[in-house]
Amino acid sequence: MSKTQKEPPAGTITPDDAFELIEKYKNDSNLIILDIRPHDEFEEEHIQGAKNLDYDGHEFRKKVDKIDKDKNYIIYCRSGVRGEYFMGIMIELGFHKVYNILGGFVGWKVSKLPLVK
Numbered sequence: 368m369s370k371t372q373k374e375p376p377a378g379t380i381t382p383d384d385a386f387e388l389i390e391k392y393k394n395d396s397n398l399i400i401l402d403i404r405p406h407d408e409f410e411e412e413h414i415q416g417a418k419n420l421d422y423d424g425h426e427f428r429k430k431v432d433k434i435d436k437d438k439n440y441i442i443y444c445r446s447g448v449r450g451e452y453f454m455g456i457m458i459e460l461g462f463h464k465v466y467n468i469l470g471g472f473v474g475w476k477v478s479k480l481p482l483v484k
Contacts, residue, residue: 379466402414404419436460454466
């Protein structure tokens, strides 16, 4: 995604596109990065600025129903599979701008993008 391209619609985006969105909005509180991996994995390493919202299976719907639907979200899990599933739940609950990182955290690491350890 170059600087002249507009933001992609909600959906799965590449790690590089996610990084560009994060950089573009790093001082904007309207973009929230949600790490939906278990808390211990989040503590080990995560994307800078991410908040941990452990997917916790059936509890996830209750957790996300309490957060601001008007914000933009980038979500990721370990490999992208749960992220894709839970992105669908968020859209179903009325979230408009939700992005899932293709390949999840593994994809982010393979792309050699910055981490917090």
